[in-house]
Amino acid sequence: MKDTILYGDCRQTLPAFIDKAQMCVTSPPYYGLRDYGGxxxxxxxxxxxxxxxxxxxxxxxxxxxxxxxxxxxxxxIGDTYYNYRSDGNYPKQTVSKSNQDLPSFSPARGNKLEGLKSKDLIGIPWMLAFALR
Known part of the structure; x- marks a missing residue:
């Protein structure tokens, strides 16, 4: 039996995976919480x-x-608190103490979502659970 760890964008690595896996353990990027840049x-x-x-x-x-x-x-998978700024600029998010070339502002979520007010949980885990049924 051989263990394999796939590293990279799963949308490219999984189609190239020949054998069937017994288990997948993953923590995908949460909605709107990190901009990894580039x-x-x-x-x-x-x-x-x-x-x-x-x-x-x-x-x-x-x-x-x-x-x-x-x-x-x-x-x-974790949830995200809704926040909205009309200018669309959110504070820089850091992913480590290294000097990564990350944008100083994240432009995502600059659109107002109906039915949500600032600091509401969006419900991402529930939305995903229902979509994956």
């Missing part, structure tokens, strides 16, 4: 929660296709 296709910077959920469903279809019939998925 990548237009990064997960988590979608304009709406619905777009984020759609992207997550696409990812987990790939995971499902690569799991054995009795395979298991361990998914760690």
């Amino acid at each position: 990548k237009s296709k990064q997960i988590g910077q979608e304009q709406t929660p619905e777009e984020y959920i759609e992207e997550m469903v696409n990812v987990f279809r790939l995971v499902r296709d690569n799991l054995k019939d009795d395979g298991v998925l361990w998914l760690n």
Whole structure:
């Protein structure tokens, strides 16, 4: 038996994975919480929660296709508090103490979402759970 850890964008690595996996353990980027910079296709910077959920469903279809019939998925997903600024600029998010070339402001979530007020939990884990049924 051989253990394999795939590193990289799962949308590219999973289709190349030949064997079926017994288990997938993952903690995908949370919606709107980190901007890792420089990548237009990064997960988590979608304009709406619905777009984020759609992207997550696409990812987990790939995971499902690569799991054995009795395979298991361990998914760690957290919620996001809604905040809205009309100027669309949010404070810089840091991912480590290294000198990474991150943008000084994150432009995501500059659109107002109906039914949410500042500091509301968006409900991302529930939205994803229902979408993955």
